[in-house]
Amino acid sequence: MTARSPYNGPSRKLVIAFDVGTTYSGVSYSILDPGQVPDIKGVTRFPAQERVGGDSKIPSILYYDKDGEVRAVGAEATREEILEMAEDEGWTKAEWFKMHMRPRSIPVSDIMHTMPPLPPRKTVVDVFADYMTYLFNCTKTYIKDTHASGGDLWASLESRIEYVLSHPNGWEGGQQGQMREAAIQARLVPNTHEGRARIHFVTEGEASLHFCIQNGLTTEAMKTGEGVLIVDAGGGTIDLSAYRQAPSAKSYSFEEIAPPQCHLQGSVFVTKRAEAFLRELLGNTKFAGDIHNIRDAFDKNTKPTFRNVVEPQFIKFGSVRDRDPKLNIRGGQLRLLGTDVAGFFEPSIDCIVRAIQEQRAASRHTIPSIFLVGGFAASDYLFTKLKASVEPLGVKTCRPDSHVNKAVADGAVSFYLDHFVAVRVSRFTYGTTCSTTYNPSNLEHVLRSPTIFTSVSGGKRLPGHFSIILPKNTQVSETQEFRESYCVETIDRSSVEEVTSTIECYRGTLDAPHWIDTDVGMFSTLCSVEANTSQISKQLQPIRSATVLEGRRRLQVYYKIQFDIVLSFGLTELKAQIAWMEDGEEKRGPARVVYEPEVVA
Known part of the structure; x- marks a missing residue:
């Protein structure tokens, strides 16, 4: 275990991490x-929880009634009386x-297309927000109940809690944006610049x-x-991340040495394949309703x-009266x-093995050690097969060994x-689409001359040029900046008071498209x-040039912003930031990163 430095902030602070998992979730915090x-402490008591202790985990389950109101969450949603009520009342x-x-x-x-749908009239952000509300309330109760003067402690910190939300390696800015919106909807933070800044993200691989x-x-x-x-x-x-300790680092500092991976082959897919097997076996029998x-x-x-594959396996689901020898039910x-x-x-196992081989092949350094973590890692069969x-x-x-x-x-x-x-590896090639002279x-230009x-x-220009900002598989430090220069020509100066640049992602195999x-x-x-470029546009001076339009030479007045x-x-x-030159000095201003919402079938 590393020696952690004392906190050097000016005042007491509370940090809470929500790990919203596909099947189970957890909360940790630090004062x-x-x-x-x-x-670092964990929230180890939740309502209706069967087992209380350091290894606690809470089901990622909610029940909604016909009006769309939350009726049960977490361990409560697995109680027999709740299941009966849900069936009786159509939850x-x-x-x-x-x-x-x-x-x-x-x-x-x-098999992904057989996943349970979202409740009617609910978006994934809505469900995340409701579940985060539950986790927040449980955390609040736990801290108030387990710390000395817990009520006063919570009251003094609640309005300035820092939240860390973990997500799979493959989740990108769009998913981070959805999670931040869910946190705002759950009223974890206000919808202000300061409030949104109190939400932090980390990949599950890096957290592990x-x-x-x-x-x-x-x-x-x-x-x-x-x-x-x-x-x-x-x-x-299944998230894979490769690291090594940075050379000559004075303290613990690590660098990513291969692009992280993310595969949809976690433990729920084992269950879904079992369900498909059961439907084929029992779909036309009297046990179809029990699947x-x-x-x-x-x-x-x-x-x-x-x-192991040697011993038969049993699934107990009914009473001693449930019997059909032809179906191996007794x-x-x-x-x-x-x-x-x-x-x-x-x-799932084949996927993990292939991904391990790919990570080792892509790495800049040898990787002789693998650490298997996560809820699926508790499977002895999975661990044995991987070894x-x-x-x-x-x-x-x-x-x-545990937890x-x-x-x-x-x-x-x-x-x-x-x-x-301190150093991460780019998963894809990033750049912008622009025109070129x-x-x-x-x-390549001649082939595209019709455009x-x-x-x-x-000037004569070609559209569809991809200007690379960051190549794939590049190690990038946290302080490293990447720039893309822009030159926009327009006849209307007011049209460049605000500008929008689209960042494209190339996910193919070409080295430099x-x-x-x-x-x-x-x-x-x-x-x-x-970005707001009104400060730059105010300084623009008109430029005159001669252009040929419909066979006639004309004088054109335009503006150029750089x-x-x-x-x-x-x-x-x-x-992101925006930078420009003013009186021989570089000026900077904020720029907003906006992600288009993704619609997943």
Whole structure:
């Protein structure tokens, strides 16, 4: 475990991390007192919770009534009386709702389309907000009940809590924006610049690294300067992140050494494959109405205890009267072959093994150690199969002895306190689409000559040029800036008092794509950067030029504005500024990053 420095802030502060998982969620927090070394605590008591303690976890489940009001959340939503009430009164269950926030860029299998839908008239932001409200209230009650003068403590800190929200490696700015809106809707923070700034984001992979460092798991593995691979196997996603300790670092500082990965192959997909098997086996039998209950029994009991393909597996779902030998059902239990259950796991395990191989191949350094964390990591079968697959490659696989489900929540608080990672790797190639001056000696230009247009200044230009700002697989420090220079010509000066620049993301395999028509379908809009350029536009002077329009020579008066968009890609959230020259000195102003809402089917 690393030695954490005392908090040097001017006043007491409370940091809360919400790990909203696909199947289970957790909360960790830290109270920061000036001059004191902060420690990380977990919320270990929730309403209707069966087991109380450090290994606690809360189901990510909500029930809504017909009016769209929340009626039960978390462990309460699994009680027998709630299940009966939900059925009698027509409530709608919201489970695995996190999957509805996934980016469209992450490939999905056919089984993804069988995920439970969102409740009627509810968006994924609505459900997230309701669930965050629940987590907030539970955290409030826990802190007030467990700390000395807890009520006064909470009252003094509630209006300035810093929140850390974790998310899968594959979630991007659009998903961060949705999570921030959910936090505002849940009234965690006000919808002001200051309030929105109190929401921080960290990937689940990076949070897991912080957890491993703080628990001393990476110390031995990183002594030689080699890398470690964090595999966060959760309910919905498998997140892979590779790091090593930065050379000659005076304190604990780590750098990412390969682009992080995210795959939709978490433990819920094992359950969904089991459900598909059950529907095929029982769909036309008298047990068809029990399929959902059998699936849940498999998920709760059979899946986590499965260890080998030799022994038969049993799913207990009914009474001793439930019997059909032809279907291997006796005494209310369905008997499955171990090989059948192994088949439910196989695609997820294969995905993880391939991803590990890809991470090691993409890394700039050797990776001899893997740390498996997350709720899915508790599966002995998963752990055993992974070890057998990667140990012949000279890779050692480890997992924490306990509390694998709290790694992300604890690690998210550690991210805020310790900030170990200073260098990250770009997952894709980022740039902008713009026009470029036509060059008749360039074959690529000649091929696109039918698209030539004349600018207001009279020059011949080609559209569709992709100007690269940040190439894929580039190590980026948190302080490193990337610039893109802009020159906009217009006949209307008022039209450039505000400008918008679109940041594009290239997800293909080309090293340096320069035209958006070279790999159609691999370019997508990441976000727009909006900036107020009124200060620059006021200084613009009219420019006169001669242009040829419809065969006639005419004088054209226009304005030209020049500025830079400055981007910071090395943070856990994209930041932007605008820069311009004024009286020989660079000036800067804020720019707003705007993400288009994604509609996921």
